[in-house]
Amino acid sequence: MTTLDTRPIHDEVPGNYLTFRRGLLSWLLTLDHKRIGVMYLVAVLVSFFVGGVMALLVRTKLLWPGEVSWMTADEYNKAFTLHGAIMVFLVIIPSIPGALGNFVLPIMLGAKDVAFPRLNLFSFYLWVLGAACAVYSLLAGGFDTGWTFYTPYSSQFGAGGTIPVLVGVFILGFSSIFTGVNFIVTIHKLRPPGMTWFRMPLFLWALYATAVIQVLATPVLGITVAMLVIERAFNIGIFDPAMGGDPVLFQHFFWFYSHPAVYIMILPGMGIISEIIAVHSHRHIFGFRFIAFSSIAIAIFSFLVWGHHMFTSGQSPLMNVLFSAITFSVAIPSAVKVFNWLATLYKGSISLNTAMWYGLAFIFLFTIGGLTGIPLAVLSTDIHLHDTYFVVAHFHYVMMGSALIAMIGGLHHWWPKMFGVMFNETWGKIACALVFIGFNMTFFTQFMLGSQGMPRRYYLYQPEFQIYHHISTGGSYIMGLGFLITAIYLIHSLFAGKKAPANPWGGASLEWQCTSPPPHDNFATTPRVGDCYDFSAVSWDEKKQGYVVDAEAHVAAAHHGKGH
Amino acid sequence: MPTRRSLLSPVRSDAARTVPQRDTPFDDPKARFQAGLFGMWLFLATLAVLFVSAILGYVVVRVDNGDGFIPANAPAPPSILLASTVLLVVSSATMQRAANAGRRGDPAQGGMMLVTIALALGFLAIQAVAWRQWVTQGVLVADNLYAWTFYVLTGMHAAHVLGGLPAMAITAVKAARAAYTPDNHRGIVYCAMYWHFLDGAWIVLYATLWFGSLR
Incomplete structure (x- = not known):
């Protein structure tokens, strides 16, 4: 049995990236992708907490159909806008690439770091600056436009903090772009010998497809919000109909970014699910190439469907028909992934770990999220459902039930690797169950609300909707409890968790072959790679209380074409 | 049995303190340069999308409004912009030189960088003069979309020139010391790529x- 040449050589040597240097500055100025990933993780989770509190405030208001004394209609508008903007721009978009991607991507490649470590740190600080702008905008009067910033409301009306938050969005966009540039170059230039594109973990395929969208779509958002800021400042601009401008142009620009952005959010999540399903089923991923290419297909389609957000905007019927048709075609690569995950599970040796619970929750919730997209893509039904709670429910099933659940699942999957400790599995499953039940209570009811005509973003509503709102709000509290428990046992594990083995779940990709937590350099020498979904050379080691990969057999199997 | 050990347990590797931070994962400088070039191309692709969408926005409102887009008595873009265009094209040539x-390790690199920066400043000065001409003619940014798009688009480009200048200045200082050699000329090449793009x-x-100003 040979293991890969890693430094330190055996588990008991304490040197790792967490202890490599000490002191606050060694974190703030670090160029180590792992530390930058951890900083992103902390930042994103703090934002998630703030955005979550906003959501709970909004849900609590909706317990009552009329006015409430503790939250005015204006405050309500600001609360849901803040919730949306934080969750989209500060949480979901940077969460998986910034936190988990940064940590795992170079290790999965057997590389020492991403291609441009300084640029990586710069991306993080752009994120911080963007977040600071959002905080400043709250002091400047908040913003109440909805996260979509539609003109002319955002250009001529809106609360006093609109310009600062738009500047923040602009800056966050460049943070996202630089992360994308970094990942594309890293994947192209730092794959180890033997790791062909078709030996590359599917998480990296997903991050690659995501990065392409980040690089090519995000600048459109940048220029759009920049023009909106100038328009707001001078009270004239190309989105102003009074002066010959075109407010629908804003919608085109906004969705030309923000629809692909939906895939910036979901594709990395799909990548994580491919890892979780394969590793925790101990079975070779089914249809590797189909999953890999479906990521690319989704990235390409993502640029061609933005008009489906605008079926009621007055764009031409021909455009509506084309956008509707192309939107249906996105279902194909999405379903390809789901079928392949299910086929991987079939006859797999499934370990029902917490990460796997999240993986299964993802498949369930993403299926609902995807299928409810169909009535929204159908022109006739969309006219009825547009801007109702049905839309809210649909995109929460995709953005939260899928993207964020995948992020939390990935966090559990790589937590032992990141921090070298095991969390409490029992509490993990309890929390996952609470989140799953709470989520469905919260949002499934909103499908019903929406189909009965309850418009989104309304402060007041008809009393007959109250029962649905009560169930929905109750569900949101259960979900909140689930996340609270998650936070508690994860933080607890940092201080009192059992020491994690290098490979607690039985993975065969490279990150499981260095110690937990990884050493500063990840690998002393560039490792040789086998098929990262071939688990035949992975076995349980009682002494280490973890799995070990017989590296020689693993690589040899790949070279003899076995394990495929 | 695995032992319980807190993350924060006081183990440290003092040896690490003396090691400078690794700022690249590449051992081979050539590989690092190749990666850098690729990264620059991606960055320029991003900027290209930015400029193209801005121009597209202009084209949409220009076409939507027909010739009514251009107010009566509105001047054409100042012809002095032809001069700034010439300066920028020449600066692109000097930047390439x-x-x-730098690629050859030739000390001429410093002089050429200085000329390039001088031309860039000249370009910005002429852009400012062009703006002033319109302002003195009473064409202000908030008057109409014809003026707004002119100021915003030229301003956006000028901002990118301005934003490039600090990097250009650092590169010029290094070039003045003939720091770029056949073995290491990454910085000056990246500068040149950015500069040609702006050109x-x-x-x-x-x-x-x-063309938009023609009726």
Whole structure:
């Protein structure tokens, strides 16, 4: 049995990236992708907490159909806008690439770091600056436009903090772009010998497809919000109909970014699910190439469907028909992934770990999220459902039930690797169950609300909707409890968790072959790679209380074409 | 049995303190340069999308409004912009000469960088004069979309020139010391790529604005 040449050589040597240097500055100025990933993780989770509190405030208001004394209609508008903007721009978009991607991507490649470590740190600080702008905008009067910033409301009306938050969005966009540039170059230039594109973990395929969208779509958002800021400042601009401008142009620009952005959010999540399903089923991923290419297909389609957000905007019927048709075609690569995950599970040796619970929750919730997209893509039904709670429910099933659940699942999957400790599995499953039940209570009811005509973003509503709102709000509290428990046992594990083995779940990709937590350099020498979904050379080691990969057999199997 | 050990347990590797931070994962400088070039191309692709969407926004409102887009008595874009265009094109050439000199390790790199920066400042000065001409003619940014798009688009380009200048200045200081050699000329080559991009972007932008100003 040979293991890969890693430094330190055996588990008991304490040197790792967490202890490599000490002191606050060694974190703030670090160029180590792992530390930058951890900083992103902390930042994103703090934002998630703030955005979550906003959501709970909004849900609590909706317990009552009329006015409430503790939250005015204006405050309500600001609360849901803040919730949306934080969750989209500060949480979901940077969460998986910034936190988990940064940590795992170079290790999965057997590389020492991403291609441009300084640029990586710069991306993080752009994120911080963007977040600071959002905080400043709250002091400047908040913003109440909805996260979509539609003109002319955002250009001529809106609360006093609109310009600062738009500047923040602009800056966050460049943070996202630089992360994308970094990942594309890293994947192209730092794959180890033997790791062909078709030996590359599917998480990296997903991050690659995501990065392409980040690089090519995000600048459109940048220029759009920049023009909106100038328009707001001078009270004239190309989105102003009074002066010959075109407010629908804003919608085109906004969705030309923000629809692909939906895939910036979901594709990395799909990548994580491919890892979780394969590793925790101990079975070779089914249809590797189909999953890999479906990521690319989704990235390409993502640029061609933005008009489906605008079926009621007055764009031409021909455009509506084309956008509707192309939107249906996105279902194909999405379903390809789901079928392949299910086929991987079939006859797999499934370990029902917490990460796997999240993986299964993802498949369930993403299926609902995807299928409810169909009535929204159908022109006739969309006219009825547009801007109702049905839309809210649909995109929460995709953005939260899928993207964020995948992020939390990935966090559990790589937590032992990141921090070298095991969390409490029992509490993990309890929390996952609470989140799953709470989520469905919260949002499934909103499908019903929406189909009965309850418009989104309304402060007041008809009393007959109250029962649905009560169930929905109750569900949101259960979900909140689930996340609270998650936070508690994860933080607890940092201080009192059992020491994690290098490979607690039985993975065969490279990150499981260095110690937990990884050493500063990840690998002393560039490792040789086998098929990262071939688990035949992975076995349980009682002494280490973890799995070990017989590296020689693993690589040899790949070279003899076995394990495929 | 695995032992319980807190993350924060006081183990440290003092040896690490003396090691400088690794700022690249590449051992081979050539591989690092190749990666850098690739990264620059991606960055320029991003900027290209930025400029193209801005120009597209202009084209949409220009076409939507027909000739009514141009108010009566509105002046054409100042013809002095032709001069700034020439300066920028020449600066692109001198920038390339600087990069070529850097590639050879030729000390001419410093002089060429200085000329490039001088031309860039000249370009910005002429842009400012052009703006002033319109302002003195009473064409202000908030008057109409014809003026707004002119100021915003030329301003966006000028901002990119301005934003490039600090990097150009650092590169010039290094070039003045003939720091770029056949073995290491990454910085000056990246500068040249960015500069050529801004040159091309300006030509497209100026042509668009000029055609847009025709009735």
